[in-house]
Amino acid sequence: MRPLCDDESDSPQAITRDYTLDIHDDNGQAPLLSVFGGKLTTYRKLAEHALEKLTPYYKGIGPAWTKTAVLPGGDIGSDRDDYAAKLRRRFSFISESMARHYARTYGSNSELILDKATSLDDLGEHFGHEFFEAELRYLVEHEWVRSLDDAIWRRTKQGMWLNDEQQARISEWLAQHAGKSELSLAS
Incomplete structure (x- = not known):
């Protein structure tokens, strides 16, 4: 479960379902990445953005590759x-x-x-x-x-x-x- 971001809306239904990524590090130590908001339907894009945020801390993180990748178990050939x-x-x-x-x-x-x-x-x-x-x-x-x-x-x-x-x-x-x-x- 991820909390929704408070965008000052008066109605809970009006609160944005977009996500926000917040990274904290303590003088270059291991980072803590917090994810606020988001929808299940945007999980792949969220993961790509999360890795972009972490790239400065971890050598070897390459460019995003998941856009066309089949998820584990997803190669069923039909419905x-x-x-x-x-x-x-x-x-x-x-x-x-x-x-x-x-x-x-x-x-x-x-x-x-x-x-x-x-x-x-x-x-x-x-x-x-x-x-x-x-x-x-x-x-x-x-x-x-x-x-x-x-x-x-x-x-x-x-x-x-x-x-x-x-x-x-x-x-x-x-x-x-x-x-x-x-x-x-x-x-």
Whole structure:
């Protein structure tokens, strides 16, 4: 969450959704870059401007390159519904809702979750509501998930469907596995 910049408007709806970058350094020490405002739809441009602000502090930051870059998981070749159907054809054991969830949430990175699985059993422990160990492992290995809230609220929204017991089991799993550098379904 980023706070909006106060532009002296009387109405919260009238406050600009533009962003402001503010950089602080203490006599050339490591900088602190604060981001105020902004919209999700401008995240890429915001990131480019943030790197421009940091360039004087870090050698080797090159020019912006993200404008035409595909985001991780974004190389699905079509729309998400078509990609979900492709996942269902390739991994026929997953439900339509799982395929839609994976396509919407992970795009082509879904294949890192499903990998060589040929059945739901190959996805590891089932925590509830179509949330399996393979997805949780992916979140830990690729999205830096370390806590229950990271896993079931910030990344997946599975917390809307998982009961207290299921959430406790995920917490236990994370306590056992989230700090390990390499994970596999056997660990």
